[in-house]
Amino acid sequence: MSNAPAPPRRYSYLGPAGTFTEAALRQVPEAAGQEWRPVANLGEALNDVVTGASDAAMIAIENSIDGGVSVAQDALATIPDLRIIGEYLVPVRFVLVTRPGRKLEDVEVVAAHPVAYGQCRAWLDANLSGHRHLPATSNVQAAADLFGEAGIDAGVDAAIAPPGIEEYYDVDVLAEGIAENPDAVTRFVLVSRNTPVGQPTGADKTSLIVELPEDRAGALLDLLEQFATRGVNLTLLASRPIGDRMGRYRFVIDAEGHVRDERVADALLGVKRFSPKVVFLGSYPRADRIAATTHDVHDDERFRDARDWLREVISGAGA
Ligand SMILES: O=C(O)C(=O)C[C@]1(C(=O)O)C=C[C@@H](O)C=C1
Numbered sequence: 398m399s400n401a402p403a404p405p406r407r408y409s410y411l412g413p414a415g416t417f418t419e420a421a422l423r424q425v426p427e428a429a430g431q432e433w434r435p436v437a438n439l440g441e442a443l444n445d446v447v448t449g450a451s452d453a454a455m456i457a458i459e460n461s462i463d464g465g466v467s468v469a470q471d472a473l474a475t476i477p478d479l480r481i482i483g484e485y486l487v488p489v490r491f492v493l494v495t496r497p498g499r500k501l502e503d504v505e506v507v508a509a510h511p512v513a514y515g516q517c518r519a520w521l522d523a524n525l526s527g528h529r530h531l532p533a534t535s536n537v538q539a540a541a542d543l544f545g546e547a548g549i550d551a552g553v554d555a556a557i558a559p560p561g562i563e564e565y566y567d568v569d570v571l572a573e574g575i576a577e578n579p580d581a582v583t584r585f586v587l588v589s590r591n592t593p594v595g596q597p598t599g600a601d602k603t604s605l606i607v608e609l610p611e612d613r614a615g616a617l618l619d620l621l622e623q624f625a626t627r628g629v630n631l632t633l634l635a636s637r638p639i640g641d642r643m644g645r646y647r648f649v650i651d652a653e654g655h656v657r658d659e660r661v662a663d664a665l666l667g668v669k670r671f672s673p674k675v676v677f678l679g680s681y682p683r684a685d686r687i688a689a690t691t692h693d694v695h696d697d698e699r700f701r702d703a704r705d706w707l708r709e710v711i712s713g714a715g716a
Contacts, residue, residue, distance in 0.1 A: 402592045405452030405482075407432040409445040415537040415565045421485040421585035422455045437534050443472055446479065446590055453482065459584040460489070462577060463515040465635045470649045473588070473678055474606045474637065481604050481679035482595075483587035491517050491536070491576045494568035495555045496543050501571050506531050508539040508548060509557035512583075513576075517557050520575040525555075540566045584684065594680050597655035600688045602632065604678035605650045607668055608639065616671075617648075623667035624652060627660040628695035647674075653689035655680040659700035660691065 404427035411418040412435020419435075422428055434451055436442050445451035458469045473479060491513055495504065507514075507521065508531045514521075521528055531551055533539035539556035542548025544566065555571060562568060586604075609616040624631055633651035654661040657680065669675050693699065 401595055405431070405587075405589055407434060407445075407451040407453075408587075409434045409436050409442040409451040409454040411439065411442060411455075411457070411535045412436060413535070413537050413541065413565075415559065415562060416535045417487045417489055417559060417583055418455050418457060418535070418585065420487045421457075421583075422587075424485045424487075425455075425483060425587060437538075439466075439469055439472060443476055443479070443588065446588060447476060449590075453587050453589040455485075455585055455587050457512065457583050458586050459633070460512055460516070461580070461582045461584075463512050465633070465649065466512065467637060470606075470635065470637050473604075474647055474649070474676060478591040479588050479678070480590065480592050481586045481681050482589050482592065483681050484602060484684040485585045485587070486582050486684045487585060489513075489516070489576070489581050489583050490560050490574060490579065491557050492560050492562065492570050493517075493555055493572040493575050494540055494543070494558050494562055494566075495571055497567060497569050499554060499569065499571075501525070504555040504571070505529060506552045507555045507557065508533045508542040508551075508553045510534070510536050510539060513539075513557045516576040516578070516581055519577045520572070524572070528555075537562065537565065540568055543568065586681075594656055597657050597680070598682045600683045600686045601653075601655035601658075601680055602683045603652045603654060603656055603661055603665075603680045605652070605665070605668070606674075606676040606678065607648045607650060607672050608674040609646075609648070610671060610673055611645075619671060620648065620668065623664045623671075627664040627667075628691050629654055629660055629664045630689060653683075654691075659697040660695040663700065 408428050410422050439456050442454035446454045456469050457466050459465050506529050510533050513536050536558050540558040540562045542553045630653040635649040636646040639645040639647050
């Protein structure tokens with residue numbers, strides 16, 4: 398009885414080969430042996446999905462140290478008809494590399510992806526206090542900049558890169574484990590065009606973007622109550638500027654459960670009733686496969702029983 402959509406065949410991801418984004422894509426069993434397209438940035442990855450050049454894009458959405466990837470949250474809020482179909486976790490570690498023969502004391506300019514830079518800031522301040530940061534489009538591109546004309550012209554002498562980068566470039570490792578937290582994890586999502594929602598697995602997440610009615614005291618509390626009263630736990634609540642006027646924010650929400658779970662569906666109906674704008678981004682299996690803990694009163698069956706009861710009351714068949 399499966400009417401599940403066909404799995405994507407063409408995947409865009411932040412390249413070049415060797416990025417953490419590629420490691421996330423390697424976790425997708427359906428992607429093995431399919432067409433993989435390395436791109437230069439998140440905008441290009443999502444644009445591929447919008448134009449149909451790819452069927453899905455893997456994007457970084459949250460880092461356990463640096464927080465939400467705001468450019469990804471903003472893109473999902475504003476590009477219509479995208480759906481998150483999967484979630485993946487990748488442990489992230491960083492090394493500092495340079496061209497062969499160079500020493501730490503030679504380093505002035507460090508190329509790094511901004512999210513990686515944020516995670517290694519403390520080490521750099523302690524060991525290379527006078528350095529300058531040159532943003533790179535990805536961690537692997539930072540290492541590539543050590544050899545490319547543009548990077549050399551910009552004076553890049555070191556790069557923050559993933560461990561194992563030596564397999565791709567002829568670099569010397571100056572320092573290992575330079576990130577502030579050795580247990581850092583980045584959360585990635587696989588994004589496709591609008592597609593029917595799959596079946597619940599029992600360990601799912603639902604992502605939404607919600608705007609609040611203006612000039613209403615307690616609107617945020619109203620929003621949170623929609624979830625709380627249905628026993629739906631939130632794993633992410635972030636605010637991002639809408640951008641049209643000072644002080645206007647939208648809320649990025651990840652809720653435990655699936656839109657086909659009665660309690661989540663009911664919460665979403667509540668949100669939709671009062672919010673001027675709700676973007677449903679998808680219900681998909683959680684990367685950690687941890688099932689939501691819910692109270693009996695929020696079981697699907699209780700919702701159905703209550704609805705049946707109401708129907709009977711209205712029809713005069715029962716009490
Ligand atoms: O995929 C990579 O390797 C990247 O450079 C991207 C990215 C990101 O976009 O956040 C991914 C994970 C790391 O936390 C830092 C950077």
